Amino acid sequence: MAIYSKEDIITLLQEAGLRVTHHRTSVLSFLVKQRAPVTVYEMIDSLRKKEGIDQATVYRNLTSLQEAGLIKRSDFNHGHAHYEFETGRPSHQLVCNNCETIEKIDGISIDDTVKKMLKKSKKFKRTTTHSMEIYGLCKSCA
Ligand SMILES: [Zn+2]
Ligand SMILES: [Zn+2]
Numbered sequence: 001m002a003i004y005s006k007e008d009i010i011t012l013l014q015e016a017g018l019r020v021t022h023h024r025t026s027v028l029s030f031l032v033k034q035r036a037p038v039t040v041y042e043m044i045d046s047l048r049k050k051e052g053i054d055q056a057t058v059y060r061n062l063t064s065l066q067e068a069g070l071i072k073r074s075d076f077n078h079g080h081a082h083y084e085f086e087t088g089r090p091s092h093q094l095v096c097n098n099c100e101t102i103e104k105i106d107g108i109s110i111d112d113t114v115k116k117m118l119k120k121s122k123k124f125k126r127t128t129t130h131s132m133e134i135y136g137l138c139k140s141c142a
Contacts, residue, residue, distance in 0.1 A: 004029075004032045006025070006029070009025055009028050009029050009032065010025060012028065012070060013025065013028065013070075016068035016069065016070055017068065018064060018065070018068050018070075023051075023053050023057050023061055024061045024064070024065070026047060026051045026053060027043070027047065027053070027058060027061040027062065027065065028061075028065055028070060028071070028085075030043060030046065030047060031043075031065075031071055031083055031084060031085045032085045034084065034085070035104060036084070036093065036102040036103060036104050037072075037074055037076075037082035037083060037084040037093075037102050038082060038083060038084070039078075039080055039081070039082050039100060040058075040059075040062070040080060040081045040082070040083065041080070042100075043058060043062075043083065044058050062083060066083075069086060070085070070086055071083050071084065071085055071086055072084050072085075072086045072131075074131075074133070076095045076102070076133060076135075077095075077097070077135070078100075082102070088129055089129065090110075090129050090130045090131070090132075091104060091130075091131050091132070092104070092105045092106075092108055092110070092132045092134075093105060093132070093133055093134070094133075094134050094135075094136060094138075095133050095134070095135050095136075096135075096136065096137055096138040096141055097135055097136065097137060097141075098137055098138070098141040099138060099140065099141055101138035101140070101141070103138075110130070110132060114127055114130060
């Protein structure tokens with residue numbers, strides 16, 4: 001995983017056309033450091049304790065970061081939002097149906113499946129990236 005410095009985060013915000021604020025930089029830095037998507041509650045809790053950022057500010061910044069394409073929001077059938085840094089690279093993850101365990105699995109390829117899908121598709125010409133979630137039960141919940 002790439003390591004992003006504070007300067008890199010600022011550059012990402014500037015390139016996305018967003019105003020660089022202390023809070024926005026903190027929210028994006030938090031997500032860049034995560035190994036898997038985190039719930040919005042976890043984010044609010046951590047950012048409030050560590051940085052003193054209130055809930056409304058976290059939500060507002062999440063919205064602007066998502067609109068700028070820097071972060072990705074997923075529901076995972078949990079009924080609440082999870083956020084992760086948008087790397088633009090394919091991602092494969094296992095999601096527990098019962099708890100918040102979400103594990104990213106690196107080093108596998110589903111390129112053949114993607115090619116087959118494109119071949120079967122009547123409407124699509126090409127693909128750019130993909131995100132795959134496989135649902136199940138983690139070792140503690142099974
Ligand atoms: Zn969840
Ligand atoms: Zn679980």
